[in-house]
Amino acid sequence: MNEVLSQNEIDNLLSAISTGDMEPAATDTSSEDTFDKTLTKSSVKMYDFKRPDKFSKDQIRTLQMMHETYARLTTTSLSAQLRAVVNVHVASVDQLTYEEFSRSIPNPTTLAIINMDPLKGSAIMEIDPTITFAIIDRLFGGEGEALKQNRELTDIELSVIEGIIVRILGNLRESWSNVIDLRPRLGNIETNIQFAQIVPPNDMVVLITLETKIGDVEGMMNFCIPYITIESIISKLSAQFWYSSIRKGGSSENLDLIREQLKEIDIDxxxxxxxxxxxxxxxxxxxxxxxxxxxxxxxxxxxxxxxxxxxxxxxxxxxxxxxxxxxxxxxxxxxxxxxxxxxxxxxxxx
Structure with missing residues (x-):
């Protein structure tokens, strides 16, 4: 037990310190120095409370694997329909706010609002103008060239690109089949992001960017999914769940779909x-x-x-x-x- 000093003892100590007969105890700063050195040597990641992370690294990896399947299926279906060499692959999977996504896309562009039945809410598939006009040019008998200057789609062009989007939405259903029986439906198509506010600006979304090449034309397709849309199945977005679903027979369904799509390819x-x-x-x-x-x-x-x-x-x-x-x-x-x-x-x- 610590002893309690009397008033006389306290006065004697203060007097000794003031006359120099006793040195004050040195402050132990070794732990603080060690802490400062640790901060200096290690990389510190800033945390923004305005945009908290909603998706774990495992969930991001699972979404990437799912959409790598989607990219392969879309490569096959677009190659058959456009009769051209098409290559689609996943470039990145990131989480950001909807406002950040909105600021990153051009205007005008092709924005497909997708109803993600049976999930609540919508998602957006954005096809940049370079790819949009290359597809249209190819379907109209051209070489699949992009426009030199961006412009709005005509009614006929809008109808043509709508058919393409509906076709590749079937690939989305197949790539998600190991997680949920998704039934995506095309709601409407917009060209200005201001008319496609599916969630508040500060809501978190996951953005899957697909690098797309049609012949010599290169561009991007972006798939933006709000967190609130897939919140109900977020626990299923794990590599363990995804691989276990594949072992139950999902891979055979993928092969059947690929076989059906291969039947539509023209051969000389x-x-x-x-x-x-x-x-x-x-x-x-x-x-x-x-x-x-x-x-x-x-x-x-x-x-x-x-x-x-x-x-x-x-x-x-x-x-x-x-x-x-x-x-x-x-x-x-x-x-x-x-x-x-x-x-x-x-x-x-x-």
Missing amino acids: LTAEIGTVTMTMSDILQIKKNDVINLNKNMNTEFTLKIANRKKFLCRPGQVGSRVAVQVVRQIEELSEKILSEIISEENHHE
Whole structure:
């Protein structure tokens, strides 16, 4: 137990200190110095109380994995519809306020308001003008070039891009299927963010940015989801839950969808009537009305190629006013004997 000093003892101590007979105890600052050095050496992250983090790192990673699936499906569906080389991949997944998102997008742009049934609330899919006009140009028969100067969409262009958005929303449903049976519906399309205030400015949202390339044109698609929209399923946005759902059969559903989408891709078929080898000197002398003898006659079966790969043997013919071919059989099903006969016949004609 600490002893209580009497008044006389207190007076004697004060007198000794004032005359220099006793030094005051030194203040222990070692712990403070250590604390200051720790702050200096370590990285300190500022916390903004105006925009508190709503999503954990695990939830952000899960959203990224979900939308990587969406990006792959969208790559396939857009490639089939535009008949062009399309590449879509996730560039980033961030959380920010809706006001920050609003300030980051151009005006005008394409803003699709999406009803996230059965979740409460809406989300926004923003397609920047570079990608929007490249899609429109491609569907209208062009090369898929972007406009040099941004402008508003016409009514016809708006209708065309609406069809594209509805199509790729199906991919969104598939990519979320391991978490929830999402049924996204297109509400309306705006071109000005002021008319697309789905949540208050200070509300937190997660922004999935998809880097999109159509031919030589590059741009962004942004998917903005408010926290309040997915708050009811936030516990399911974990890698453990997502992977466990995949093991229950989600991956087979993805494969079925990809197979269905692949059926819509256009593939070139080429009927190779015959070939001939010529010297460069002969080629340079070719002129109008010259006749070039091929290595086959009219009664010989020739090759039908699919994507530049030999697949069928065919015979030439005519249907109405058009030249046609009749498929005889698949090359893979030919026996060694038949193949040798065909090769022998071709060598004979040479």
